[in-house]
Amino acid sequence: MKIVVADDSRAMRMIVVRTLRQAGFGGHEVLEAENGREALELVAQHAPDLILSDWNMPEMTGIQFLVALRASGNSTPFCFVTSEGSDEMREQAAAAGALGLIAKPFTSDAFCDILSPVVTS
C-alpha cells in the first residue's frame, strides 16, 4: 500500500509513521507532505491507498485538502490526525468524507480502531 502522511511538523510525521508500525501497519510505502497543497500533488502523482492528514497546516489546511480531493472525484480513504478533536470537527470531517479523526496525543490503539478496515497488516 501507499500511504500519504501530511503534517507541517516533521516530528509528527515521524511519529505517525512510527505509530503505524506499532499498530501493525508497517512495511507500507509512505509519502510525506508538509501541507495540504503538497499532499494534493502527491495524491495526483502517486494514487495512494490511504491518506493521513493534519488539520491545521499552512498553504492548505487538511479540511480544504479533503474537500478539494473529493470534489475532484477522488475517494481515497482519508483520516485526520490532529490536535483538535471537538465534536464539531469530527462532524465536519465526516461530512466531508473522512474515515475518522484521530486526536493528538494518540496511541497505536486509536490507529488500529480506525484504520483496520482499510489498511492491511
Added chain:
Amino acid sequence: MNDDHAQPAPAGPPPGHDLDQAREDLELLLAEVLLTVFEEEADVLPEAWPLDAADAGDHAVALLAVHDDASGADLGVQVRVSAALGRLLAGRMFACDEPTGEDLLDAVGELGNIVGGNVKSLLFTHPGHARLSLPSAVLGGPEASTLPGAAAPITIRALVLGEPAELTLLPDVDAGALFWPPTVRPEVLEAQP
C-alpha cells in the same frame, strides 16, 4: 489577524474570562498530554511553586493563539519546557540520541500544537467560531518569548522526568505575529470546479 473570512458569530462563552474556573481541567489536560507524550506521569505543582525554579536556565517555548470570532479576541497559549526536557522530547519524537536545534524546535512546537488544540477543544465549545494558529517555537531564556498585551494570565506548572513544563494562557493578546492557517472555508473550495 486577518478576519476577511470570519463569519458572523453568535455570542459564545468569552474564552479567557473564566480561566480560573477551568484551572482544574487545564491541570488535567497538561498532565494527560505530558503523560502520553513522555510516557511518564507528570506532577502538577501547586500554584505557589517558586517561579525562580522554573525560570532558571534556558527554555524552549511554543507560542500559539486561539482566535475567537465572536469576541475578536485572541487567547495566547504558551507552552514552556526546560531546554533539557525539550531535548528529551525531540530525542523521543525523532528517535535519536542527539537531536539538532531544529529538531528541538519542531518537537516543542508540536507539543505546543497538541496542548493548544486540546485547550481550544476544552474552552471554545461554541461551534464554528474559533481558530487555532500554527505553533511558533523559540529557544531562549524566559524573556525570549511571549505574546504582547496579555492580561491576567493563568499558569499551570508541572514536573515531568524531574524537569519543568508549564502551560500559560494569556487572554487578549496581540497574536498578529503568529502564523495562521488559511481561512478559506471548505464550502468555497467545494464550489470551485
